[in-house]
Amino acid sequence: MKLSHFLLSIIFCSQINNLYSQDTYIRPGLSIINIDFNDSKSNLNIQSVESPKNFDFLNINVSNLSVETSSPKKKLLSEIAKSENPLAGLKGESKSSIAERNNKILETFISNKVSNKAVLAAVPIGEDGNYNFQFVLDRGVNTASDQDVNLTSQDMMGDKGSLQDRFLYLTEKAINSNYVIAFNMPNFLSYSDETSYGLEGVIHYFVFKIDNVYDADSGGLIYAESEINNSQIGAKVITSKSFTSTSTNSKDQSLNKKLGILPKSNEELASELQNLLMQKIWEYNLREVDEFKPKTTLKPKNKINLGTKEDLKIDNRFQLYENVLSKSGEIVKKKRAMLRVKKVGVNDGLASGDSDLTKLYKIGYGKSQEGMLVVQEEDKGIGVSVGYGTLSWLRLDYRLKGITPGLMTFIDVHPYPGKVEFTDYFYENGLLGSVASAGSSAGWDISDDFSAFGFNLSLGFEKQTYFSSALYISPFVSGGISNYSISGQIASRTVIFDEKIEWSDEESDIYNAYFVTGGLRVGLQLTNTASINLSIAQSAVVSGGWKDAKIVYSIDDEVIADGWNIGDPTGEGFSEESDQEYIDAFYNTSIDQLPTAPAGLLYNIMLRYEF
Amino acid sequence: MKTKLILLSFLMCGLLFFQSCSSSKPATSYNYELSCNGVGVEGVYLVKCYSYGSTFEKARQNVKKDAVHGVLFKGVSANSIKKCKAQSKICNVTYAENKEWFDNFFSSGQYLQYVTLSNDGNVSSSDRIKIKGGYKVGFTVSVKSDELRKRMEKEGFAKKMNVFDN
Numbered sequence: 001m002k003l004s005h006f007l008l009s010i011i012f013c014s015q016i017n018n019l020y021s022q023d024t025y026i027r028p029g030l031s032i033i034n035i036d037f038n039d040s041k042s043n044l045n046i047q048s049v050e051s052p053k054n055f056d057f058l059n060i061n062v063s064n065l066s067v068e069t070s071s072p073k074k075k076l077l078s079e080i081a082k083s084e085n086p087l088a089g090l091k092g093e094s095k096s097s098i099a100e101r102n103n104k105i106l107e108t109f110i111s112n113k114v115s116n117k118a119v120l121a122a123v124p125i126g127e128d129g130n131y132n133f134q135f136v137l138d139r140g141v142n143t144a145s146d147q148d149v150n151l152t153s154q155d156m157m158g159d160k161g162s163l164q165d166r167f168l169y170l171t172e173k174a175i176n177s178n179y180v181i182a183f184n185m186p187n188f189l190s191y192s193d194e195t196s197y198g199l200e201g202v203i204h205y206f207v208f209k210i211d212n213v214y215d216a217d218s219g220g221l222i223y224a225e226s227e228i229n230n231s232q233i234g235a236k237v238i239t240s241k242s243f244t245s246t247s248t249n250s251k252d253q254s255l256n257k258k259l260g261i262l263p264k265s266n267e268e269l270a271s272e273l274q275n276l277l278m279q280k281i282w283e284y285n286l287r288e289v290d291e292f293k294p295k296t297t298l299k300p301k302n303k304i305n306l307g308t309k310e311d312l313k314i315d316n317r318f319q320l321y322e323n324v325l326s327k328s329g330e331i332v333k334k335k336r337a338m339l340r341v342k343k344v345g346v347n348d349g350l351a352s353g354d355s356d357l358t359k360l361y362k363i364g365y366g367k368s369q370e371g372m373l374v375v376q377e378e379d380k381g382i383g384v385s386v387g388y389g390t391l392s393w394l395r396l397d398y399r400l401k402g403i404t405p406g407l408m409t410f411i412d413v414h415p416y417p418g419k420v421e422f423t424d425y426f427y428e429n430g431l432l433g434s435v436a437s438a439g440s441s442a443g444w445d446i447s448d449d450f451s452a453f454g455f456n457l458s459l460g461f462e463k464q465t466y467f468s469s470a471l472y473i474s475p476f477v478s479g480g481i482s483n484y485s486i487s488g489q490i491a492s493r494t495v496i497f498d499e500k501i502e503w504s505d506e507e508s509d510i511y512n513a514y515f516v517t518g519g520l521r522v523g524l525q526l527t528n529t530a531s532i533n534l535s536i537a538q539s540a541v542v543s544g545g546w547k548d549a550k551i552v553y554s555i556d557d558e559v560i561a562d563g564w565n566i567g568d569p570t571g572e573g574f575s576e577e578s579d580q581e582y583i584d585a586f587y588n589t590s591i592d593q594l595p596t597a598p599a600g601l602l603y604n605i606m607l608r609y610e611f
Numbered sequence: 612m613k614t615k616l617i618l619l620s621f622l623m624c625g626l627l628f629f630q631s632c633s634s635s636k637p638a639t640s641y642n643y644e645l646s647c648n649g650v651g652v653e654g655v656y657l658v659k660c661y662s663y664g665s666t667f668e669k670a671r672q673n674v675k676k677d678a679v680h681g682v683l684f685k686g687v688s689a690n691s692i693k694k695c696k697a698q699s700k701i702c703n704v705t706y707a708e709n710k711e712w713f714d715n716f717f718s719s720g721q722y723l724q725y726v727t728l729s730n731d732g733n734v735s736s737s738d739r740i741k742i743k744g745g746y747k748v749g750f751t752v753s754v755k756s757d758e759l760r761k762r763m764e765k766e767g768f769a770k771k772m773n774v775f776d777n
Contacts, residue, residue: 373736
C-alpha cells in the first residue's frame with residue numbers, strides 16, 4: 001500500500017476515531033530482551049522463549065540491556081535452607097527499593113533508545129526509507145479481535161467500508177499497544193534435598209509499556225522516519241516480579257529403572273526449569289497485568305468474539321461487569337457474574353467479523369446479559385475442600401484447563417494422626433502379651449509408649465457437569481492406598497543391660513491395602529467460588545489387607561531377636577499371622593476406635609473453595 | 612340540601628374519574644439523546660443515539676424510531692471530537708400538529724426505510740449503562756437524511772431546501 005493511500009485512509013479513519021470504547025481488545029505487541037545487572041548477568045537464550053499466542057511477538061533489534069544497579073533480591077530454596085535465619089530469606093524487598101531500582105532501569109531503558117527500537121519493531125522502516133505500513137496492516141489484520149472489526153463496520157458510505165479500511169483504523173491500537181519484557185535469568189545452581197537432586201533457578205522480569213506514538217487525529221505517527229532514531233520516546237514500567245523454581249530427578253531411581261526411564265540429563269533439567277519459570281511469568285501476566293487481559297462485549301447466549309487467537313482454553317475464567325449509573329451520576333463498573341469457557345471458537349488469522357464465537361457457561365449466581373463487559377481474570381484453578389464423612393475430610397483439586405469443561409484432578413487425604421488407645425486384650429495376647437504378662441516380675445517396665453498412625457490417600461479425576469449455573473454433578477474415579485502402622489517402644493529393662501522391646505520399623509504395618517473408588521458428587525454453588533458437595537462412593541480393595549506386625553528385642557541398641565506379634569508361638573518365636581479375619585478381629589478387639597479403612601459404600605459432605 | 616350536596620359530590624368524583632381516563636399517554640414516548648457521530652456521505656447522517664428501555668432489547672427496538680424522530684423534530688447536536696457539526700431539524704411542524712400522520716408513519720414502520728443500525732448492531736460494553744428502572748444504550752445509526760427530507764417536503768412538513776444552501 002502506498003503511503004499516500006495510507007494517509008488518506010488515516011484521514012478517513014480519524015473521522016470515526018473513538019467510535020468504540022477502550023473495552024475492546026487487541027493482542028499486545030511484545031518484544032523481549034535480556035537485562036544485565038552489576039551482580040547478575042542474564043543467560044537466557046531469547047530465541048528459545050516461546051510467547052503465548054495471546055501476544056503478538058515482535059523482533060526488536062536489542063539483545064542485552066546493562067543497568068548499573070544490583071539485581072532484585074530473591075533467595076533460592078537452597079540459600080534459605082543454608083541461612084541462619086530462614087524466615088528472613090522469605091521477606092521481600094521494600095517497595096521503595098523496588099521503585100528506586102525500577103526508576104534506574106527505566107532511565108537506562110529510555111537513554112539506550114530501547115523504546116525507539118520497540119517502535120521500529122512495531123512499524124519498521126522499509127528499504128525505501130519510509131515506514132512499512134503494509135507490515136502494520138498485516139499485523140492489524142491478524143491481531144484484531146472480531147469485536148474491533150464489528151465495531152468499525154459502520155455504514156459510512158451508504159455501504160460498509162472495505163475490510164482493509166476497517167483494519168487500518170485498528171493500526172492505531174496495534175502500534176500503541178507496544179510492550180517490552182526484559183528478563184534477567186542468571187545461571188542455574190545445583191540443588192539437592194533428601195529425596196531429589198537437580199537444578200534451581202531464579203528469573204526477574206520487567207514489563208515496559210512504550211508511550212503512544214500514533215495519533216490518528218494528528219495524521220499518524222508522531223515521529224517522522226528521519227527523526228525516530230534520535231527522538232526521546234518514553235516508556236513506563238508497569239510491573240516487575242521475580243520467580244524461583246526447581247527441576248529435579250528423584251534420588252531413588254528404582255521405580256524408573258523398572259519402567260526403563262532414564263534420569264533427566266543436565267540439559268533436560270535446565271530446559272525444564274526455564275519452561276517452568278516462563279510458565280510462571282505468563283500465568284502471572286495474564287492474572288495480574290490489566291493490559292494483557294483479553295476483554296470484549298458479551299454477545300447473546302453467553303458467546304464472545306475471542307478465541308484461539310487470544311489463546312483461550314476450555315475452563316478459562318472470565319468475570320462479567322456492567323456499567324451502572326450511580327446515585328452520584330458516575331458510571332461505575334460492577335461485577336455481575338463469573339463465567340468459564342465451554343467451547344473455544346477458532347478465530348486465527350484474519351479477523352473477518354464473523355469468525356467462530358467462543359461459548360461460555362456461567363458459574364454460580366448473578367446475571368449475564370448481552371452487552372456486558374467480559375474480562376479474562378484467570379484463577380489458579382486450585383480447590384480446597386474440607387468436610388466430614390467416611391470418605392475423606394480433606395481434598396485438594398486442580399482444574400485441568402484446555403481438555404474438557406469441568407475436568408479436575410484431585411487428591412483425597414484422610415489422616416488419623418495421634419495416639420490410639422489399646423485395650424487390655426492387646427496386652428494379654430500375642431508376643432506383646434507374653435512380654436506384658438512377664439511384666440514387672442521379670443523386671444520389665446511396660447512403657448506403653450507407642451502409637452498407631454493411619455492414613456488414606458487417593459488420587460483421582462472428576463468432571464463437573466452443570467445442570468444450572470448453581471447445581472452440578474461430578475462423577476469421579478480414584479485409586480489410592482490405606483495404611484495403619486504401629487511404632488514406638490513397648491517395654492524396657494535396665495537391670496543389667498539396657499534392654500528394649502520395640503515395634504519394628506520395617507514391619508510395622510497392621511493394615512496396608514490398595515483400593516479403587518468410584519462415585520458421584522452433587523454440588524451446590526454457595527457463591528461463585530464456594531460450593532457445598534455431597535459425595536457418595538463405592539470403594540473396593542484390590543490388593544493387600546491386614547498384616548501382622550513385628551516386635552524387635554535389642555540390648556544396648558543391638559538387635560538380638562525379632563518376632564511377629566500375633567502368629568502362633570513356635571519354638572523359635574511367633575510365626576507371621578496372615579489370616580485376614582483373625583487379624584481383623586484381633587485389632588478390632590485390641591484397639592479402641594480403630595480407624596476404619598475406607599471400603600464399601602462411603603459418603604461425605606464437604607465445603608469447597610476454589611482459588 | 613343534604614341530598615343535593617351528596618349528589619354534587621358524586622358528580623364531582625365522576626368528572627374527576629372521566630377526566631383522568633381521558634388524559635391518556637401518547638402512543639409512543641420519545642426519550643433519547645442524539646449526537647452526530649462522524650461525517651457520513653452526502654445525504655446520510657451518522658449519529659450516536661442513546662435510547663432507553665426496560666431491557667437492552669427494548670432499547671435496541673426503540674433506537675431506530677428515536678433516531679428518525681430526533682432528525683425530524685430535534686436536530687442533531689455537534690460533536691467536536693468526531694469533527695462533525697450540528698444539523699438542524701428537518702420538520703418545520705411539530706409532531707402534535709400532525710399527530711395522526713406521524714403516529715401512522717412510526718407505527719406502520721414507514722420510518723424504517725430511512726434508517727439502519729451501523730456496526731451490525733454491535734454495541735461496546737461502555738455504551739450499555741444500567742440506570743434506575745432500565746438501560747441506556749448507545750447505538751451508531753445512519754439516517755438517510757436527504758430521502759427523509761424529500762418525503763417530509765412532499766408531505767408539506769418541511770420547507771424545500773435552496774439548492775445553493777449547503
